[in-house]
Amino acid sequence: MRSLDRYGPAALGFGGFVLFLVVVEILIRLGLINGYIVPLPSQVIVALERVIAEEGILPRFLLTAGEALGAGLLVALIGIPLGILLFEADLLRRATENWVAAFAAAPIVLVYPLFLVIFGRSSWTIIAIGTVAGLPPVILKTLEGLAGVRPVLIRVGRSFNLTPWQQFRTILFPAAVPTIFAGLRLGLIFAMINVVGVEFLINFGGLGPLINELSERYDMPATYAAICFVVLVSVLFFLAVERIEKWLRPAS
Amino acid sequence: MASTGVLTSSERASGWRPDPVLWVRLAIIVGVLVLWQVVAMSGLLYQDVVPQLPAIVAALGRLLVNPELYRNLWVTLYETVLALVFGGVAGLFVGIVLGGSRFFGRAFEPYLYYLGPTPKIIFFPVMIMWFGTGGGSKIAMGAFSCFFPVALSVAVGMRAIPPILMRVGQSFRASPRQMVQKIYLPAMREPVVNGLRLGFGIALIGVLLAETKLSNQGLGFLVIQNYQRFDMPAMYALLIAIFVLSMGANAAITRLTSRSAASGAR
Numbered sequence: 001m002r003s004l005d006r007y008g009p010a011a012l013g014f015g016g017f018v019l020f021l022v023v024v025e026i027l028i029r030l031g032l033i034n035g036y037i038v039p040l041p042s043q044v045i046v047a048l049e050r051v052i053a054e055e056g057i058l059p060r061f062l063l064t065a066g067e068a069l070g071a072g073l074l075v076a077l078i079g080i081p082l083g084i085l086l087f088e089a090d091l092l093r094r095a096t097e098n099w100v101a102a103f104a105a106a107p108i109v110l111v112y113p114l115f116l117v118i119f120g121r122s123s124w125t126i127i128a129i130g131t132v133a134g135l136p137p138v139i140l141k142t143l144e145g146l147a148g149v150r151p152v153l154i155r156v157g158r159s160f161n162l163t164p165w166q167q168f169r170t171i172l173f174p175a176a177v178p179t180i181f182a183g184l185r186l187g188l189i190f191a192m193i194n195v196v197g198v199e200f201l202i203n204f205g206g207l208g209p210l211i212n213e214l215s216e217r218y219d220m221p222a223t224y225a226a227i228c229f230v231v232l233v234s235v236l237f238f239l240a241v242e243r244i245e246k247w248l249r250p251a252s
Numbered sequence: 253m254a255s256t257g258v259l260t261s262s263e264r265a266s267g268w269r270p271d272p273v274l275w276v277r278l279a280i281i282v283g284v285l286v287l288w289q290v291v292a293m294s295g296l297l298y299q300d301v302v303p304q305l306p307a308i309v310a311a312l313g314r315l316l317v318n319p320e321l322y323r324n325l326w327v328t329l330y331e332t333v334l335a336l337v338f339g340g341v342a343g344l345f346v347g348i349v350l351g352g353s354r355f356f357g358r359a360f361e362p363y364l365y366y367l368g369p370t371p372k373i374i375f376f377p378v379m380i381m382w383f384g385t386g387g388g389s390k391i392a393m394g395a396f397s398c399f400f401p402v403a404l405s406v407a408v409g410m411r412a413i414p415p416i417l418m419r420v421g422q423s424f425r426a427s428p429r430q431m432v433q434k435i436y437l438p439a440m441r442e443p444v445v446n447g448l449r450l451g452f453g454i455a456l457i458g459v460l461l462a463e464t465k466l467s468n469q470g471l472g473f474l475v476i477q478n479y480q481r482f483d484m485p486a487m488y489a490l491l492i493a494i495f496v497l498s499m500g501a502n503a504a505i506t507r508l509t510s511r512s513a514a515s516g517a518r
Contacts, residue, residue: 008355008357009357012356013359013360013363016360095273102502104501105502106495106498107453107457107495109457109461112464113487117300117479117482118301132289173360193369196371196374197374200371200374201464208374211374211377212377215446225377227378230370231367231370234365238369
């Protein structure tokens with residue numbers, strides 16, 4: 001009974017997914033779903049192998065991952081100092097914190113034609129969009145982490161007569177690190193989503209254009225397979241980032 | 253947001269004093285504008301990339317009196333609202349089912365949780381195959397994008413409903429429909445509305461991006477058209493208009509919900 005409770009939901013989830021594929025397969029074979037629009041799931045699985053073997057997946061993946069990591073690095077290098085700046089300058093924070101939050105909700109990715117003009121149709125455009133999209137959560141979470149340091153820790157620092165720099169380096173920043181990591185995780189995910197999205201939109205780079213090319217060839221099974229592959233890669237990316245965050249995060 | 257609102261109203265009562273926050277904001281805006289103009293005039297960057305402010309203002313003026321803008325604006329809004337309706341209703345339904353049952357939640361929610369943040373726009377070729385190159389594929393794109401945040405937000409909200417409310421419903425032998433209408437929805441107004449607010453922004457992004465990829469109308473199409481004509485002032489003007497629109501819509505929904513939440517609490 002206990003094992004049913006533990007593995008039951010996961011089995012149902014996976015089983016439901018497989019059942020869905022089987023039903024789709026049957027419906028297409030019966031002609032109830034148009035096979036020209038929705039390829040047979042079995043064909044998609046076969047095509048997945050073909051896509052991985054023939055379309056140069058590894059260099060494409062490395063390019064996309066490199067762009068996402070480049071954007072993530074820039075997000076960290078720009079976002080954390082900006083968050084610290086806003087924390088130190090309270091007036092500036094009160095003036096701009098809402099702006100940053102509003103910016104996070106705005107359709108930032110839509111400025112990609114502008115970046116195309118500035119950086120050309122190159123990886124730089126993609127990295128720039130990823131960076132801009134990833135910044136708001138990192139800035140806000142850095143600020144939140146620093147502002148949320150427990151007062152008792154700050155008083156300990158004061159009682160040791162720490163200089164402001166020592167106070168920051170030994171008390172404030174380490175205490176804020178868990179929250180900052182949470183922000184970095186969000187920033188990296190936002191950067192990755194936008195990197196793949198813009199790759200698809202401008203048809204340049206690694207995994208994004210793959211879907212374009214296959215759909216323009218009207219190779220439906222391979223298009224579906226490529227979409228599944230990109231979704232799979234993104235999901236693995238999220239899992240990895242989540243793991244790394246947990247692993248790096250000091251016990252709080 | 254609320255704290256600054258309280259501050260200014262109390263200041264207003266004691267006579268108007270210049271608010272330092274306001275000054276800082278003005279200084280930042282003026283500083284950015286001046287810097288922009290200096291860069292534009294210095295010729296350090298291509299003038300097409302950084303056009304002078306008067307050119308952008310003139311383009312904004314031209315844009316706002318151009319009936320083309322409003323025609324395309326309505327197209328985009330229409331598609332976004334329909335996307336929000338389809339995606340929102342589906343998300344609400346799935347969220348209630350997943351949040352209402354621990355078993356279903358544990359079985360299917362991880363899929364939503366991990367599929368939610370994947371880049372939805374890559375499904376666009378499939379949407380074109382299913383719904384055509386017209387408005388249908390844009391609506392589908394927006395609906396598909398906003399389904400995930402709404403469903404996840406509702407599922408979390410369902411779990412936060414105090415059990416006592418559920419038991420009240422059960423003791424009245426409420427039918428599932430009555431439970432949804434009388435217990436679930438009123439009890440989780442906040443997460444539902446929050447999900448819809450998030451969903452609106454995401455549906456708008458989905459629709460706009462789909463329009464930039466393949467379309468002959470809508471604001472996204474206008475942006476790409478300006479890009480292809482290399483009319484940078486017009487593109488800046490249009491992007492400003494879109495950002496103001498999306499932030500305004502976001503603020504309006506937030507205000508609407510805080511008011512309805514306040515009246516609900518009374």
